[in-house]
Amino acid sequence: MNRRTFLKLAGFGSVAFASGCSPESPKFLYSLVHAPEDMVTGQATLYASTCRECPAGCGILAKNREARVIKLEGNPLHPVNRGALCMRGQAALQAVYHPDRLKAPLLRDGKGFREISFAEARTLLAARAHAAANRDQGRVGLVTEVVGEIQMELFRAALSEWNSPGPVVFEPFAYEALKQANREVFGVEGLVSYRMEEAYFLVSFGADFLETWLSPVEYAWKFKAMHALDGSAKGEFTHISPCQGLTGANADHWVACAPGSEAMVAMGLVRRMIDAGRAAALPADHRAALDRAAADYPAERVLAAAGIPAAQFDALAARLSAARRPLVLGAGAGLADANGLKTQIAANLLNGVLDPTLSRIDGMDRHRVETADRRADVLTLFQRTAGGELDLLILNNVNPLFALPAGSGIRKALEARKAFVVSMGAFMDETAELADLILPVALPLETWDIYNGRGSALSTLQPAMGRLTDAPLLGDLFLEAGFEEKRRPAPDYRAFVADRLLLAGRIRNELDWLRMLQQGGLFPAAAAPAGATNSDAAGRVVACTAAVSHDRRGTGRRRARAGPAPPRQPRRHAGHSMPTAAAERPAAARDPTPQPAGRAGQYAVRS
Incomplete structure (x- = not known):
């Protein structure tokens, strides 16, 4: 090697060393040897699927890069969530890559x-x-x-x-009290949905619809539409509860009542509405039954038990009596005791008095969690x-x-x-x-399935990424273990789902199947939301649920815990004490159970 060649090689080595130490990272794209047909290296692919972190069944879009899902977003075409997604839904992705995930039986x-x-x-x-x-x-x-x-x-x-x-x-959270109240008052075996976006005046007796109640993402956009400013007017929301959570913090008025008194407050309002003539449109026998049911709830007794100032209660009753398009929600998901049942029945009765046609309650398009x-x-x-x-x-x-x-x-x-x-x-x-x-078994982002969080929304699940484990699909397991090979209704669960949709007339051919998967389900495209056009013990524990934790499923995922802590402002001493005199009275004297004001199904729920 001569001197000239040595200097050339030494110069190239210095350049290579300086390049390797440069703060600029190399920008190269490496394609897979055998890439899937629907994958373009460096470009994300969106797969429409359904969130299964809770029974609401929101539509999601899984963002896939190089055969791995990197983000979950809401599906704007889905009628339940209309593009929004809660923190639990976004944290569902962490279950796929969680280090504690079981990889073998x-x-x-x-x-x-x-x-x-x-x-x-x-x-x-x-x-x-x-x-x-x-x-x-x-x-x-x-x-x-x-x-x-x-x-x-x-x-x-x-x-x-x-x-x-x-x-x-x-x-x-099975909502047993709400289901029983719907059966006794409306004659509906299940969980009705609420057209909250059509209401002008909303009252909740603890239903935390912005946190855990039924379908929180759905009711969040409905509440936004109801509460939006329309010209010079906007909808009004009053929250009556001993605990002020995220839902109560977004209310125009929070009425802090004593724990266990929600049903008494609701029945007290029923009596006020009857006195104000709001029950005049009801049949005479029905009105008489309501009079008997509300007779045990004079204002003095209600105010003494609930600890609400008389002026505040009178103002609420006056606004509710004068309200157009009112809607009343019952107790929250955490109130499943006898008081919860009484509160749900009282809220349903109040809806029947204020809106005899129940125009803002949908008895057909019900929530799947009713199963x-x-x-x-x-x-x-x-x-x-x-x-x-x-x-x-x-x-x-x-x-x-x-x-x-x-x-x-x-x-x-x-x-x-x-x-x-x-x-x-x-x-x-x-x-x-x-x-x-x-x-x-395979996780929801790795499986085929159909889920209907509400009756009208038939949502699809499809594998949005490559398999990380050999875990089988749940449906494949039951097809294999439940049937002899000659008796199996389908060779695999994907074929079973497609066959059932064909037999039901939901799809007609493979093109319909592909369109359904592309949209994320079978439902009309969601339009832009329209705004409103105009206990017996001396101590009591208040159960307050939170949007972050729900029923504590998935709390091991960091993103699910990363949200801000919701406000938790209890009424003074509400969580652990009650007046001694009230505690010493018999339970029947404190709060008799409000009964339905007629036979089951007296009110007809509009479909």
Whole structure:
């Protein structure tokens, strides 16, 4: 090597070294060797799907880059959320990449668990199910979260093949009081939806519709439309509750009442509306029944029990009596005791007095969470498990050991080891720790399905990314374990979903299927929201839910905890005390249960 060549090589090395130490990062795009057909390197692809963090079923758009989802946003075409998405929905992505996500099935081995293959787990599940079915009827039980109608149909078919009754649907917030009130007052078996955007005057007795109640993202945009300024007028919102959360903080007026007095305040307002002539349009027999129901709630008694100043109560009654298009909401999701039922019944009666046609209550387009079973039915199944009446108990993405009180008997039933317990979920939780087999399944962003959070909105789920684990689809598991190969209704769950939509006339061909997936479901495109055109104990605990935590599912995800802490301003001493004189009075003297003012279904709910 001569001197000239040595200097050239040394110069090139210095340039390369300086380039490598440069603060500017190299901007190169590397394409995959075998890239999917719908992927363009460096450009994001959006997949329309459905959020399953709560039963509301908001539409989402999953942003995919290089076969990995990097962000979730609201689907603007979806009628439930219209492009918005809560913090829990955005944090759903973290479950996919969570370091604690189970990547293989776990089989109990003594006091611990050992990993087995998915093939072994699927074979074991099928063998246990068929052995239980051959032994006797009703030996297989299934406890599931709220699922869509097609998944529920598959559950029922598989359990029928196992000679067992249908599944029990468990939801921590099952709204049992609201369902019972709707049945007794409206004659509706379920959870009606509310046309809040059409109201001028809104009153809530604790319903935290901006946080957890029914469908918070949906009611958030409806509230915005109702509360928007239209010319010189805007809708008015009054929140009556012992605890001021996020919903109460957004109210025009917060009326702080004593815990447990919400029903009395509502019935007191019913009496005021009758006295003001708002019940004049009702039938005479119905009006007479309301008079009898409200006779026990004079203003003096209501104000003494609720601790509300007389001037504040009188002003509220006057505004409500003069209001056009009023709408009354009952108690929140956390109020599930006797007072919650009384409050829901009283709120429904108040709606019937103020709006006899119930024009702002929709009894047809109802919320899917109404399919949740009663708490008593859930506990009965676990009692059967503890008594040795089941050979196989399957738990689909539920954690009742955490959600239910310690005295409910869930732990006792699982620790009895009378049945083989299979937990289907992606994470180890309190209930899964006591199972015999933990069988992870694909997450909502990795699966095919149909979900209808409300009756009119049929939303789709589709895989929005490549598979990170070998976890099977929940539907594929039940097709394989529930049916012999010749008797299976479809080769896989994707085909099962498509076949059911074809049979129901929802789609006609593959083009309809693709359009449905592209839009995110079967529903008319959402228009721009239109604004309004004009207890017995001496101490009581107030249950206040929060948008961040809901029922505490998904709280291990950092983004779900990153939101601002909601205001929690309780009424003075509201959370832990009540007047001694009131505590010493008999419960019946303090607050008799308001009864429906007529036969079930006296009011006709407009469809």
